[in-house]
Amino acid sequence: MEEFKLSTELSRNNWFGCLTDGRDKLVASAFGASSKMVRAYLTDYLRKTSAVEPTLGKDHLTHEMVRLFDGHSISRPVTLNTDMISKFQRRVYRVLEQIPRGRVTTYGLISKHLGSAPRAVGGAVASNPWPLFVPCQRVVNGDLTIGNYGLCGSLDRTGTITKQNLLDREGVPIRGSQIDQRVLWNPTEKTD
DNA sequence: TCGAATATATAAC
DNA sequence: GTTATATATTCGA
Numbered sequence: 001m002e003e004f005k006l007s008t009e010l011s012r013n014n015w016f017g018c019l020t021d022g023r024d025k026l027v028a029s030a031f032g033a034s035s036k037m038v039r040a041y042l043t044d045y046l047r048k049t050s051a052v053e054p055t056l057g058k059d060h061l062t063h064e065m066v067r068l069f070d071g072h073s074i075s076r077p078v079t080l081n082t083d084m085i086s087k088f089q090r091r092v093y094r095v096l097e098q099i100p101r102g103r104v105t106t107y108g109l110i111s112k113h114l115g116s117a118p119r120a121v122g123g124a125v126a127s128n129p130w131p132l133f134v135p136c137q138r139v140v141n142g143d144l145t146i147g148n149y150g151l152c153g154s155l156d157r158t159g160t161i162t163k164q165n166l167l168d169r170e171g172v173p174i175r176g177s178q179i180d181q182r183v184l185w186n187p188t189e190k191t192d
Numbered sequence: 193t194c195g196a197a198t199a200t201a202t203a204a205c
Numbered sequence: 206g207t208t209a210t211a212t213a214t215t216c217g218a
Contacts, residue, residue, distance in 0.1 A: 122212065
């Protein structure tokens with residue numbers, strides 16, 4: 001039976017957690033105010049498909065999360081374990097990975113690009129298993145307000161604050177709760 | 193502001 | 206299997 005490892009780290013007044021498989025591929029990540037929330041969320045995520053409990057350990061990936069949390073880029077590439085996600089999720093996350101740092105796009109633009117619907121895209125973005133590594137914070141409302149952000153599965157006001165702070169540290173210009181239209185990125189743009 | 197429309201995922205038959 | 210219900214949305218009246 002395959003081994004999974006759960007590692008956590010306290011930094012910036014937040015707990016960061018990574019769930020990795022036997023080949024050190026990232027199965028899921030999570031962060032939030034309490035270690036209990038982060039651990040519970042990740043073990044629950046694992047239980048969705050596998051009946052095993054992860055072993056506890058250390059991993060450099062949590063430190064990469066802190067870098068991303070600070071608005072920096074990661075220092076070495078990460079391999080994602082995509083076994084648990086749907087085909088549609090894959091299509092959506094491929095778009096998210098192309099949004100440049102310091103810019104944002106909207107649920108509506110992504111849905112147009114994929115020939116889907118905004119609400120369906122919202123669903124896929126909401127179930128992003130790799131927050132920070134896959135920058136779902138860069139997807140905002142069509143009117144360029146911040147929009148929602150779930151922390152360990154729970155949606156509330158603090159999630160939106162967290163999302164705004166993440167964008168701010170990435171260099172996204174925000175006045176009040178309005179994002180500057182100049183940093184809006186359209187998925188049809190060439191990224192190559 | 194409020195309701196319908198839309199695609200996907202999940203729970204419920 | 207098929208049908209209902211719930212979404213990190215959007216657009217028009």
